[in-house]
Amino acid sequence: MTDEPWMIIDSGTYSEPVQQALERVLLDRVDSGEIGPTLRVWYRESPAVALGRFQSFADEVAVEYVESQEIDVVRRITGGGAMFVQPGAVVTYSLYLPTDLVSDDIRQSYADLDQWALEALRGLDLDVHHEPLNDIAHAEGKIGGSAQRRTDAAVLHHTTMSYDLDIAEMLRVLRIGEEKVSDKAIESAERRVARITDHVDASRSAVIDALKHGIRDRHGANERELTDRELDSARDLVGEQFGIDEWNRQL
Amino acid sequence: MTPQASKKVPDGKLVRVDIDVEERIDTVTITGDFFVEPPEARRDLETAIEGHPVDVDRETILAALEAVEATLIGFAASDLADLTMEAL
Numbered sequence: 280m281t282d283e284p285w286m287i288i289d290s291g292t293y294s295e296p297v298q299q300a301l302e303r304v305l306l307d308r309v310d311s312g313e314i315g316p317t318l319r320v321w322y323r324e325s326p327a328v329a330l331g332r333f334q335s336f337a338d339e340v341a342v343e344y345v346e347s348q349e350i351d352v353v354r355r356i357t358g359g360g361a362m363f364v365q366p367g368a369v370v371t372y373s374l375y376l377p378t379d380l381v382s383d384d385i386r387q388s389y390a391d392l393d394q395w396a397l398e399a400l401r402g403l404d405l406d407v408h409h410e411p412l413n414d415i416a417h418a419e420g421k422i423g424g425s426a427q428r429r430t431d432a433a434v435l436h437h438t439t440m441s442y443d444l445d446i447a448e449m450l451r452v453l454r455i456g457e458e459k460v461s462d463k464a465i466e467s468a469e470r471r472v473a474r475i476t477d478h479v480d481a482s483r484s485a486v487i488d489a490l491k492h493g494i495r496d497r498h499g500a501n502e503r504e505l506t507d508r509e510l511d512s513a514r515d516l517v518g519e520q521f522g523i524d525e526w527n528r529q530l
Numbered sequence: 531m532t533p534q535a536s537k538k539v540p541d542g543k544l545v546r547v548d549i550d551v552e553e554r555i556d557t558v559t560i561t562g563d564f565f566v567e568p569p570e571a572r573r574d575l576e577t578a579i580e581g582h583p584v585d586v587d588r589e590t591i592l593a594a595l596e597a598v599e600a601t602l603i604g605f606a607a608s609d610l611a612d613l614t615m616e617a618l
Protein backbone atom coordinates (compact mmCIF):
# COMPACT_ATOMS: atom_id res chain seq x y z
CA MET A 280 0.00 0.00 0.00
CA THR A 281 1.40 3.35 -0.99
CA ASP A 282 1.71 6.03 1.64
CA GLU A 283 3.46 8.55 -0.56
CA PRO A 284 2.06 12.07 -0.20
CA TRP A 285 -0.06 13.49 -3.00
CA MET A 286 1.37 16.24 -5.17
CA ILE A 287 -0.33 18.84 -7.35
CA ILE A 288 1.31 20.27 -10.48
CA ASP A 289 -0.51 23.43 -11.55
CA SER A 290 1.88 25.41 -13.71
CA GLY A 291 3.41 25.55 -17.15
CA THR A 292 1.85 26.18 -20.57
CA TYR A 293 2.77 23.64 -23.22
CA SER A 294 1.98 22.61 -26.77
CA GLU A 295 -0.38 19.67 -27.28
CA PRO A 296 2.44 17.26 -28.22
CA VAL A 297 4.32 18.15 -25.01
CA GLN A 298 1.11 17.80 -22.96
CA GLN A 299 0.39 14.33 -24.33
CA ALA A 300 4.04 13.32 -23.90
CA LEU A 301 3.91 14.42 -20.26
CA GLU A 302 1.13 11.88 -19.74
CA ARG A 303 3.48 9.08 -20.64
CA VAL A 304 6.37 10.54 -18.63
CA LEU A 305 4.37 11.02 -15.43
CA LEU A 306 2.48 7.73 -15.74
CA ASP A 307 5.82 5.93 -16.15
CA ARG A 308 7.27 7.73 -13.12
CA VAL A 309 4.36 6.57 -10.94
CA ASP A 310 4.64 3.09 -12.46
CA SER A 311 8.31 2.87 -11.46
CA GLY A 312 7.60 4.23 -7.99
CA GLU A 313 9.69 7.39 -8.50
CA ILE A 314 6.75 9.66 -7.67
CA GLY A 315 3.53 9.28 -5.71
CA PRO A 316 -0.07 10.08 -6.62
CA THR A 317 -0.24 13.32 -8.57
CA LEU A 318 -2.83 15.73 -9.97
CA ARG A 319 -1.72 17.85 -12.92
CA VAL A 320 -3.68 20.80 -14.33
CA TRP A 321 -3.08 21.60 -17.99
CA TYR A 322 -2.53 25.00 -19.66
CA ARG A 323 -2.44 24.99 -23.43
CA GLU A 324 -0.67 27.19 -25.96
CA SER A 325 -3.01 26.89 -28.91
CA PRO A 326 -6.15 25.15 -30.19
CA ALA A 327 -5.64 21.43 -30.71
CA VAL A 328 -7.35 18.09 -31.07
CA ALA A 329 -6.60 15.30 -28.61
CA LEU A 330 -7.39 12.16 -30.58
CA GLY A 331 -8.28 8.86 -28.88
CA ARG A 332 -5.61 6.16 -29.05
CA PHE A 333 -7.66 3.93 -31.37
CA GLN A 334 -9.45 6.49 -33.53
CA SER A 335 -8.97 7.02 -37.23
CA PHE A 336 -7.39 10.43 -37.89
CA ALA A 337 -9.28 10.97 -41.13
CA ASP A 338 -12.61 9.80 -39.69
CA GLU A 339 -12.50 12.18 -36.73
CA VAL A 340 -10.82 15.33 -37.99
CA ALA A 341 -11.60 17.71 -40.88
CA VAL A 342 -8.10 17.22 -42.28
CA GLU A 343 -7.98 20.19 -44.68
CA TYR A 344 -9.36 22.57 -42.09
CA VAL A 345 -6.98 21.59 -39.29
CA GLU A 346 -4.04 21.78 -41.70
CA SER A 347 -5.07 25.23 -42.94
CA GLN A 348 -5.54 26.46 -39.37
CA GLU A 349 -2.34 24.75 -38.14
CA ILE A 350 -4.27 22.98 -35.41
CA ASP A 351 -2.16 20.25 -33.78
CA VAL A 352 -3.86 16.86 -33.80
CA VAL A 353 -2.16 14.60 -31.29
CA ARG A 354 -3.00 10.97 -30.58
CA ARG A 355 -3.31 10.27 -26.86
CA ILE A 356 -2.05 7.18 -25.04
CA THR A 357 -5.64 6.69 -23.84
CA GLY A 358 -8.65 5.37 -25.71
CA GLY A 359 -11.90 7.27 -25.96
CA GLY A 360 -13.06 10.03 -28.26
CA ALA A 361 -11.56 13.10 -29.93
CA MET A 362 -11.67 16.36 -27.97
CA PHE A 363 -11.28 19.80 -29.53
CA VAL A 364 -9.54 22.13 -27.08
CA GLN A 365 -8.79 25.85 -26.98
CA PRO A 366 -6.56 27.68 -24.48
CA GLY A 367 -8.66 28.92 -21.58
CA ALA A 368 -11.85 27.34 -22.95
CA VAL A 369 -11.51 23.89 -21.43
CA VAL A 370 -10.36 22.50 -18.11
CA THR A 371 -8.08 19.47 -18.41
CA TYR A 372 -6.49 17.63 -15.52
CA SER A 373 -4.75 14.31 -15.02
CA LEU A 374 -4.50 11.92 -12.12
CA TYR A 375 -1.46 9.62 -12.07
CA LEU A 376 -2.04 7.00 -9.41
CA PRO A 377 -0.44 3.84 -8.08
CA THR A 378 -2.67 0.91 -9.06
CA ASP A 379 -3.37 0.04 -5.43
CA LEU A 380 -5.37 3.28 -5.08
CA VAL A 381 -7.69 2.33 -7.97
CA SER A 382 -10.45 -0.26 -8.34
CA ASP A 383 -9.58 -3.28 -10.51
CA ASP A 384 -13.05 -2.95 -12.01
CA ILE A 385 -12.51 -0.49 -14.83
CA ARG A 386 -16.13 0.73 -15.00
CA GLN A 387 -16.11 1.28 -11.25
CA SER A 388 -12.77 3.07 -11.39
CA TYR A 389 -14.13 5.68 -13.82
CA ALA A 390 -16.98 6.44 -11.42
CA ASP A 391 -14.63 6.47 -8.41
CA LEU A 392 -12.03 8.73 -10.02
CA ASP A 393 -14.66 11.22 -11.25
CA GLN A 394 -16.35 11.41 -7.85
CA TRP A 395 -14.09 14.02 -6.19
CA ALA A 396 -14.37 16.24 -9.28
CA LEU A 397 -18.16 15.97 -9.33
CA GLU A 398 -18.25 17.04 -5.69
CA ALA A 399 -15.92 19.97 -6.42
CA LEU A 400 -18.12 21.11 -9.31
CA ARG A 401 -21.30 20.72 -7.26
CA GLY A 402 -19.65 23.03 -4.72
CA LEU A 403 -19.79 25.66 -7.47
CA ASP A 404 -23.52 24.93 -7.89
CA LEU A 405 -22.93 23.03 -11.12
CA ASP A 406 -25.36 20.11 -11.14
CA VAL A 407 -23.27 17.30 -12.61
CA HIS A 408 -23.27 13.52 -12.49
CA HIS A 409 -21.20 10.61 -13.72
CA GLU A 410 -22.61 9.00 -16.85
CA PRO A 411 -21.07 5.60 -17.54
CA LEU A 412 -18.67 4.76 -18.88
CA ASN A 413 -16.61 7.92 -18.85
CA ASP A 414 -18.69 11.10 -19.08
CA ILE A 415 -19.26 13.99 -16.70
CA ALA A 416 -22.76 15.13 -17.58
CA HIS A 417 -25.24 17.90 -16.85
CA ALA A 418 -28.96 17.62 -17.53
CA GLU A 419 -28.34 19.74 -20.67
CA GLY A 420 -25.54 17.57 -22.05
CA LYS A 421 -22.01 16.31 -21.69
CA ILE A 422 -19.67 18.62 -19.76
CA GLY A 423 -16.62 16.45 -20.16
CA GLY A 424 -15.11 13.03 -20.52
CA SER A 425 -12.37 10.96 -18.94
CA ALA A 426 -10.01 8.37 -20.33
CA GLN A 427 -7.68 5.91 -18.64
CA ARG A 428 -4.51 4.04 -19.37
CA ARG A 429 -3.25 1.27 -17.12
CA THR A 430 0.31 0.03 -16.73
CA ASP A 431 1.47 -2.70 -14.34
CA ALA A 432 1.67 -0.43 -11.31
CA ALA A 433 -0.01 2.84 -12.32
CA VAL A 434 -3.23 4.28 -13.68
CA LEU A 435 -3.63 7.50 -15.68
CA HIS A 436 -7.11 9.03 -15.48
CA HIS A 437 -7.37 12.28 -17.40
CA THR A 438 -10.41 14.46 -17.94
CA THR A 439 -11.29 17.36 -20.21
CA MET A 440 -14.32 19.55 -19.49
CA SER A 441 -15.76 22.30 -21.64
CA TYR A 442 -15.50 25.67 -19.89
CA ASP A 443 -16.65 27.96 -22.71
CA LEU A 444 -15.56 26.07 -25.81
CA ASP A 445 -16.41 27.54 -29.23
CA ILE A 446 -18.88 24.89 -30.40
CA ALA A 447 -19.14 26.27 -33.95
CA GLU A 448 -15.35 25.99 -34.30
CA MET A 449 -15.44 22.50 -32.80
CA LEU A 450 -17.87 21.47 -35.55
CA ARG A 451 -15.49 22.80 -38.20
CA VAL A 452 -12.56 20.87 -36.69
CA LEU A 453 -14.21 17.55 -35.80
CA ARG A 454 -16.24 15.51 -38.27
CA ILE A 455 -19.19 15.09 -35.92
CA GLY A 456 -22.09 14.03 -38.08
CA GLU A 457 -20.48 15.72 -41.08
CA GLU A 458 -22.46 13.69 -43.60
CA LYS A 459 -25.53 15.54 -42.43
CA VAL A 460 -24.07 18.97 -41.82
CA SER A 461 -27.04 21.17 -41.24
CA ASP A 462 -28.45 23.46 -38.60
CA LYS A 463 -29.98 20.37 -37.13
CA ALA A 464 -26.56 18.74 -36.67
CA ILE A 465 -25.17 21.88 -35.07
CA GLU A 466 -28.15 22.19 -32.77
CA SER A 467 -27.81 18.60 -31.69
CA ALA A 468 -24.05 18.94 -31.04
CA GLU A 469 -24.75 22.07 -29.01
CA ARG A 470 -27.25 20.10 -27.00
CA ARG A 471 -24.79 17.28 -26.47
CA VAL A 472 -21.97 19.58 -25.31
CA ALA A 473 -22.78 21.42 -22.10
CA ARG A 474 -20.34 24.15 -21.11
CA ILE A 475 -19.61 25.14 -17.54
CA THR A 476 -20.23 28.82 -18.31
CA ASP A 477 -23.69 28.03 -19.67
CA HIS A 478 -24.74 26.92 -16.21
CA VAL A 479 -22.69 28.69 -13.54
CA ASP A 480 -21.00 32.05 -13.17
CA ALA A 481 -17.55 30.86 -12.10
CA SER A 482 -14.18 31.89 -13.50
CA ARG A 483 -12.00 29.18 -14.98
CA SER A 484 -9.48 29.66 -12.18
CA ALA A 485 -12.28 29.26 -9.63
CA VAL A 486 -13.12 25.91 -11.23
CA ILE A 487 -9.47 24.83 -11.08
CA ASP A 488 -9.18 26.02 -7.46
CA ALA A 489 -12.28 24.03 -6.52
CA LEU A 490 -10.76 20.91 -8.09
CA LYS A 491 -7.45 21.43 -6.29
CA HIS A 492 -9.27 21.99 -2.99
CA GLY A 493 -11.12 18.73 -3.59
CA ILE A 494 -7.84 16.82 -3.79
CA ARG A 495 -6.26 18.75 -0.90
CA ASP A 496 -9.25 18.13 1.36
CA ARG A 497 -9.12 14.42 0.67
CA HIS A 498 -5.40 13.82 0.50
CA GLY A 499 -3.54 16.84 1.92
CA ALA A 500 -1.54 17.40 -1.26
CA ASN A 501 1.47 19.71 -1.68
CA GLU A 502 2.30 21.61 -4.86
CA ARG A 503 5.35 21.23 -7.02
CA GLU A 504 6.54 22.21 -10.50
CA LEU A 505 7.46 19.82 -13.27
CA THR A 506 11.16 19.00 -13.02
CA ASP A 507 13.59 19.81 -15.82
CA ARG A 508 14.08 16.09 -16.26
CA GLU A 509 10.36 15.47 -16.69
CA LEU A 510 10.14 18.23 -19.28
CA ASP A 511 13.25 17.04 -21.10
CA SER A 512 11.82 13.52 -21.25
CA ALA A 513 8.53 14.88 -22.62
CA ARG A 514 10.31 16.95 -25.26
CA ASP A 515 12.34 13.90 -26.31
CA LEU A 516 9.09 11.95 -26.68
CA VAL A 517 7.63 14.70 -28.89
CA GLY A 518 10.40 14.03 -31.41
CA GLU A 519 9.97 10.26 -31.19
CA GLN A 520 6.20 9.95 -30.91
CA PHE A 521 3.77 12.75 -30.13
CA GLY A 522 5.02 15.24 -32.70
CA ILE A 523 5.23 12.92 -35.70
CA ASP A 524 2.71 11.56 -38.19
CA GLU A 525 3.83 7.95 -37.66
CA TRP A 526 2.12 8.15 -34.28
CA ASN A 527 -0.54 10.80 -34.76
CA ARG A 528 -1.80 9.52 -38.15
CA GLN A 529 -1.10 5.81 -37.62
CA LEU A 530 -4.80 4.99 -37.96
CA MET B 531 -11.99 -3.00 -52.36
CA THR B 532 -12.34 -2.08 -48.73
CA PRO B 533 -15.53 -3.42 -47.18
CA GLN B 534 -16.28 -1.77 -43.86
CA ALA B 535 -18.94 -1.79 -41.20
CA SER B 536 -19.44 0.34 -38.13
CA LYS B 537 -21.80 0.49 -35.21
CA LYS B 538 -22.41 2.36 -32.01
CA VAL B 539 -22.53 -0.36 -29.36
CA PRO B 540 -25.60 0.17 -27.12
CA ASP B 541 -24.30 1.68 -23.84
CA GLY B 542 -20.86 1.43 -25.39
CA LYS B 543 -18.58 2.96 -27.96
CA LEU B 544 -18.32 3.48 -31.70
CA VAL B 545 -16.45 0.65 -33.44
CA ARG B 546 -15.46 0.44 -37.10
CA VAL B 547 -13.99 -2.55 -38.92
CA ASP B 548 -12.30 -2.07 -42.31
CA ILE B 549 -11.34 -5.17 -44.29
CA ASP B 550 -9.07 -5.59 -47.30
CA VAL B 551 -10.04 -8.73 -49.15
CA GLU B 552 -7.81 -10.52 -51.63
CA GLU B 553 -8.25 -14.29 -51.87
CA ARG B 554 -8.80 -14.23 -48.14
CA ILE B 555 -9.32 -11.63 -45.45
CA ASP B 556 -6.06 -9.77 -45.97
CA THR B 557 -5.81 -6.69 -43.76
CA VAL B 558 -8.19 -5.65 -40.99
CA THR B 559 -8.29 -2.26 -39.27
CA ILE B 560 -10.31 -1.76 -36.09
CA THR B 561 -10.86 1.85 -35.01
CA GLY B 562 -13.18 3.78 -32.73
CA ASP B 563 -13.55 5.58 -29.42
CA PHE B 564 -13.38 2.37 -27.38
CA PHE B 565 -10.75 1.29 -24.84
CA VAL B 566 -8.47 -1.77 -25.02
CA GLU B 567 -5.97 -2.84 -22.38
CA PRO B 568 -3.22 -3.45 -23.19
CA PRO B 569 -3.44 -1.10 -26.22
CA GLU B 570 -1.24 -3.39 -28.33
CA ALA B 571 -4.04 -5.97 -28.18
CA ARG B 572 -6.02 -3.95 -30.74
CA ARG B 573 -3.59 -5.27 -33.36
CA ASP B 574 -4.02 -8.82 -32.00
CA LEU B 575 -7.78 -8.52 -32.56
CA GLU B 576 -7.14 -7.51 -36.17
CA THR B 577 -4.76 -10.44 -36.64
CA ALA B 578 -7.39 -12.81 -35.25
CA ILE B 579 -9.70 -11.86 -38.14
CA GLU B 580 -7.01 -11.82 -40.84
CA GLY B 581 -6.18 -14.88 -42.94
CA HIS B 582 -9.60 -16.48 -42.85
CA PRO B 583 -11.41 -17.27 -46.12
CA VAL B 584 -14.05 -14.72 -47.14
CA ASP B 585 -16.82 -17.27 -46.53
CA VAL B 586 -15.71 -17.86 -42.92
CA ASP B 587 -18.55 -18.31 -40.45
CA ARG B 588 -19.22 -16.05 -37.51
CA GLU B 589 -18.43 -18.72 -34.89
CA THR B 590 -14.90 -19.18 -36.25
CA ILE B 591 -14.22 -15.44 -36.17
CA LEU B 592 -15.73 -15.10 -32.70
CA ALA B 593 -13.63 -17.97 -31.34
CA ALA B 594 -10.46 -16.41 -32.80
CA LEU B 595 -11.32 -13.02 -31.28
CA GLU B 596 -12.15 -14.50 -27.88
CA ALA B 597 -8.75 -16.22 -27.80
CA VAL B 598 -7.05 -12.80 -27.76
CA GLU B 599 -5.92 -11.77 -24.28
CA ALA B 600 -7.33 -8.30 -23.91
CA THR B 601 -9.74 -6.30 -21.83
CA LEU B 602 -12.25 -4.63 -24.15
CA ILE B 603 -14.17 -1.68 -22.73
CA GLY B 604 -17.15 -0.24 -24.58
CA PHE B 605 -17.47 -3.16 -27.01
CA ALA B 606 -17.12 -6.94 -27.11
CA ALA B 607 -15.64 -9.65 -29.32
CA SER B 608 -19.20 -10.41 -30.47
CA ASP B 609 -19.52 -6.84 -31.83
CA LEU B 610 -16.33 -7.33 -33.85
CA ALA B 611 -17.61 -10.68 -35.16
CA ASP B 612 -20.91 -9.05 -36.20
CA LEU B 613 -19.10 -6.17 -37.93
CA THR B 614 -16.76 -8.58 -39.73
CA MET B 615 -19.74 -10.55 -41.08
CA GLU B 616 -21.50 -7.35 -42.08
CA ALA B 617 -18.43 -5.98 -43.88
CA LEU B 618 -17.89 -9.25 -45.76
